[in-house]
Amino acid sequence: MSxxxxxxxxxxxxxxxxRFAGDSGDGMQVTGDRFTTGSALFGNDLATFxxxxxxxxxxxxxxxxxxxxxxxxxxxxxxxxGDAPSVLVAMNPxxxxxxxxxxxxxxxxxxxxxxxxxxxxxxxxxxxxPRTDGSLSTYQVHEIPMTSLTIEACKxxxxxxxxxxxxKNFFALGLVSWLFGRPVEPTLAWxxxxxxxxxxxxxxxTLAFKAGYHLGETTELFESAYEVPPSVLPPGxxxxxxxxxxxxxxxxxxxxxxxxxxxxxxxxxxxxxxxxHELARQKQFGVRTFQAEDEISAAGAALGAAFGGSLAVTTxxxxxxxxxxxxxxxxxxxxLPLLVIDVQRGGPSTGLPTKTEQSDLLHAMFGRHGEAPxxxxxxxxxxxxxxxxxxxxxxxxxxxxxVFVLTDASLANGAEPWRLPDxxxxxxxxxxxTTEPNHVRADGTAELWPYLRDASxxxxxxxxxxxxxxxxRIGGLEKADGSGNVSYDPVNHERMVRLRxxxxxxxxxxxxxxxxxDPSGDARVLVLGWGSxxxxxxxxxxxxxxxxxxxxxxxxxxxxxFPSNLGEVxxxxxxxxxxxxxxxxxxxxxxxxxxxDAVSLTKVQGTPFKVGEVEQxxxxxxxxxxxxxxxAAGVPPVVDPEELQ
Amino acid sequence: MTDTAVPVTSRKDWASDQEVxxxxxxxxxxxxxxxxxxxxxxxxxxxxxxxxxxIGCAARFPYYLSTYGMHSIHGRAPAIATGLAVSRxxxxxxxxxxxxxxxxxxxxxxxxxxxxxxxxxILLFNNQIYGLTKGQFSPTSESGKVTxxxxxxxxxxxxxxxxxxxxxxxxxxARTHDMDRKHMMATxxxxxxxxxxxxxxVLQNCNVFNDGAFEGLTGRSQRxxxxxxxxxxxxxxxxxxxxxxxxxxxRTGSLTVAEVAxxxxxxxxxxxxxxxxxxxxxxxxxxxxxxxxxxxxxVLRAVERPDYGSLVNGQVxxxxxxxxxxxxxxxxxxxxxxxxx
Numbered sequence: 001m002s003x004x005x006x007x008x009x010x011x012x013x014x015x016x017x018x019r020f021a022g023d024s025g026d027g028m029q030v031t032g033d034r035f036t037t038g039s040a041l042f043g044n045d046l047a048t049f050x051x052x053x054x055x056x057x058x059x060x061x062x063x064x065x066x067x068x069x070x071x072x073x074x075x076x077x078x079x080x081x082g083d084a085p086s087v088l089v090a091m092n093p094x095x096x097x098x099x100x101x102x103x104x105x106x107x108x109x110x111x112x113x114x115x116x117x118x119x120x121x122x123x124x125x126x127x128x129x130p131r132t133d134g135s136l137s138t139y140q141v142h143e144i145p146m147t148s149l150t151i152e153a154c155k156x157x158x159x160x161x162x163x164x165x166x167x168k169n170f171f172a173l174g175l176v177s178w179l180f181g182r183p184v185e186p187t188l189a190w191x192x193x194x195x196x197x198x199x200x201x202x203x204x205x206t207l208a209f210k211a212g213y214h215l216g217e218t219t220e221l222f223e224s225a226y227e228v229p230p231s232v233l234p235p236g237x238x239x240x241x242x243x244x245x246x247x248x249x250x251x252x253x254x255x256x257x258x259x260x261x262x263x264x265x266x267x268x269x270x271x272x273x274x275x276x277h278e279l280a281r282q283k284q285f286g287v288r289t290f291q292a293e294d295e296i297s298a299a300g301a302a303l304g305a306a307f308g309g310s311l312a313v314t315t316x317x318x319x320x321x322x323x324x325x326x327x328x329x330x331x332x333x334x335x336l337p338l339l340v341i342d343v344q345r346g347g348p349s350t351g352l353p354t355k356t357e358q359s360d361l362l363h364a365m366f367g368r369h370g371e372a373p374x375x376x377x378x379x380x381x382x383x384x385x386x387x388x389x390x391x392x393x394x395x396x397x398x399x400x401x402x403v404f405v406l407t408d409a410s411l412a413n414g415a416e417p418w419r420l421p422d423x424x425x426x427x428x429x430x431x432x433x434t435t436e437p438n439h440v441r442a443d444g445t446a447e448l449w450p451y452l453r454d455a456s457x458x459x460x461x462x463x464x465x466x467x468x469x470x471x472x473r474i475g476g477l478e479k480a481d482g483s484g485n486v487s488y489d490p491v492n493h494e495r496m497v498r499l500r501x502x503x504x505x506x507x508x509x510x511x512x513x514x515x516x517x518d519p520s521g522d523a524r525v526l527v528l529g530w531g532s533x534x535x536x537x538x539x540x541x542x543x544x545x546x547x548x549x550x551x552x553x554x555x556x557x558x559x560x561x562f563p564s565n566l567g568e569v570x571x572x573x574x575x576x577x578x579x580x581x582x583x584x585x586x587x588x589x590x591x592x593x594x595x596x597d598a599v600s601l602t603k604v605q606g607t608p609f610k611v612g613e614v615e616q617x618x619x620x621x622x623x624x625x626x627x628x629x630x631x632a633a634g635v636p637p638v639v640d641p642e643e644l645q
Numbered sequence: 646m647t648d649t650a651v652p653v654t655s656r657k658d659w660a661s662d663q664e665v666x667x668x669x670x671x672x673x674x675x676x677x678x679x680x681x682x683x684x685x686x687x688x689x690x691x692x693x694x695x696x697x698x699x700i701g702c703a704a705r706f707p708y709y710l711s712t713y714g715m716h717s718i719h720g721r722a723p724a725i726a727t728g729l730a731v732s733r734x735x736x737x738x739x740x741x742x743x744x745x746x747x748x749x750x751x752x753x754x755x756x757x758x759x760x761x762x763x764x765x766x767i768l769l770f771n772n773q774i775y776g777l778t779k780g781q782f783s784p785t786s787e788s789g790k791v792t793x794x795x796x797x798x799x800x801x802x803x804x805x806x807x808x809x810x811x812x813x814x815x816x817x818x819a820r821t822h823d824m825d826r827k828h829m830m831a832t833x834x835x836x837x838x839x840x841x842x843x844x845x846x847v848l849q850n851c852n853v854f855n856d857g858a859f860e861g862l863t864g865r866s867q868r869x870x871x872x873x874x875x876x877x878x879x880x881x882x883x884x885x886x887x888x889x890x891x892x893x894x895x896r897t898g899s900l901t902v903a904e905v906a907x908x909x910x911x912x913x914x915x916x917x918x919x920x921x922x923x924x925x926x927x928x929x930x931x932x933x934x935x936x937x938x939x940x941x942x943x944v945l946r947a948v949e950r951p952d953y954g955s956l957v958n959g960q961v962x963x964x965x966x967x968x969x970x971x972x973x974x975x976x977x978x979x980x981x982x983x984x985x986x
Binding site for chain 2 (some may be wrong): 037039040043089090128151174186233234235236237238239240241246251252256261263265282283284285286288290292293294297300302303304305306307308309310326330334413420421424465466467468469470471472473474475476477485542
């Protein structure tokens, strides 16, 4: 046995995927979040995937109560939280059982040995102890009595064992921090600040963290530590941001850049509530948040605020969108700016409240009675949620229309490093409130015709109450083109329906063309996605190219209207693959709009695509081409040899 | 929004150029007249006045005023008006609604607007019927009512709008009727001047689908013996020469109507609209459960409470004063940051 001094130096890795799993009361989200921040400060690129049950505290020790946090860190720019963990930290048998199948052969398992008593094994549904029945033989298993070591380490604080035991997640964090050479100071500083009101907790968490770290350093449990060197990121100031936070900040930024007060009408719903929480904290920006009595009122109040000249927002998830449909329809008819944020989750009905899905696209597109077109923006990464909020606000204000922003649970809760923009260079949103009459009556008096449109955008005037001389009435009844007076004239109705549709369709002319990533220029297959699948699709394209084959990739940010070059793009390729975490919604729009025989790849498991899944689908498609570049038997998926997986 | 004096206006300045399209003889005409006559007297500006409505006959009201207005969706006017009133405390926001709009499809929004005490003036035109959909029973229709949707009589029990408003602890609750312009104008004026949510039930005749529903109360010959006018600080007496009075029965905790000559003047309840506890106002609202019973009109309750918008905006101001005006660049740097050179 070698002494510490003679230990193997850290092995260098290009990247690693770590999953922390435990009971939902075990603090796994905090643990993962701290490991992530430590890695960010160290300079790694990263992506995270938190996963937790819908129940706040499912029965302890059961599979239903397992909460997990996966983080992918690397020395290069990465796109996803990783297909599979290479290191699994399991705090109890249920956490092991729920996650171990995801671990590839040779993966590392770090177990809290104290939690593997007979009763816990039984609760997890194990008939035999997996540590001894050979089922873990293909992994490197490290059994560590984390609970008892934590209690021992915390003795000096005077905390009762039952309380001290709760610090075991920091023990695990300390151990894994050592294993991957994470800096210690930021975590200790965070503990001191976060629990400042409870000095005993600060002491216990600090001691537990250090005990875990020292265990790795001084024992022979691990052959060596690993080193994931910093990534080379473009210069700038970075922060680690989740999609929900980025979106909330983007809304604040949009209001600032539009010179309008921000009004949020919302009703608590998973996974969108954090938007309400974050904005409720930002009153110093003049933000007014209204927690309404229901989803309908939340949208209604926002629309009322829009009438009054606020940048109005309502935030929700699928079930809330159902209820807001009539208000969105009214906003279409009133032609007032209204941002509708849908953080999508598994459906139908209550579905999977904490799990991700992209199944509301057609709902956003068509989920209202009558011809009621609404622009749709779908950010592709957590950080891009910030830009998407600004873009959606720009469209809403410029075109006087409700706009959907479709994110999802994986974007909302997932985090990545974000290079902070220069706030003075963010786009300015021209609110262009109307202050002067635009029409003269036969008797010579000037007045406002609320439906007299701007010739280029077809937007109508936005004249807010309080403006003298522009008093007018608007409503959900059909109105006469121009004057806005109630009109049941059939020809006028057709004109108004077509004008509203033309206004939204016309946005396309002002959108940037869709960018296609086709570095070799000779790709025959295009992978077309939207929203949060960006990382998996771009990652699959990278792997295909690493294997010497060509593939093109485009990821839509605007789903209604489509960028004006999209038809040309999809017709340029022999085959178009459309991966979505639904049963094929974008693919219907693409096929319908462009008459191309696009192929759908779908997954509805409440989890994002794995890179490998998309990669295999592309390879299968390539294999089916005439004069295929792929051998008929197919090729095995190419894995990044530098990464530990 | 200017400092100059509010211009002197008359009824015609507050009428829009749109043709009024209610059925001839509808009670809504007299309510519209009362509002158009009152507005010039309130010392408010047209541009700062907004009428918001939902769906139904009453909901056409905003089209006939030359103010800002929104004809919205069924039942949602209190919600929409809440967003407007909270974000624009400088405006006078009125909600015009009906019994189906406010008490059926929009019941939830109404009670929460009242509970929060949003600064709104809510006029509920109660005609006890669905008019715009041509005659189905409404949530205020009497049990047993035969309508197109209840050919064998309605089995629903009706809401008492005032009980509902008082149950939500509305800070201003009143009732008036479409046959008495002076009383309407006085009641609407009080409601308008009230800071917070003011709720007024207006008994309104639908002469097409429910004609004469309130005739027993509001008809000129019946009024004196059937309506109980409430005056703050005055004994609650009505009838010819005030021969009837409202008496609190201490043993049963209920209100009854009695001959003043029998019980004595001192036994008659003195109306106090400012009582903090809405219990007595609730008893007054429950005094009558049909048009056959003497029914109170006037202000049942008017208490001072901070209005919702003032509280919302107060928090915004207080936080801004304490933290200073928000700085976007600082917000983006409020988490852990690091720099790459």
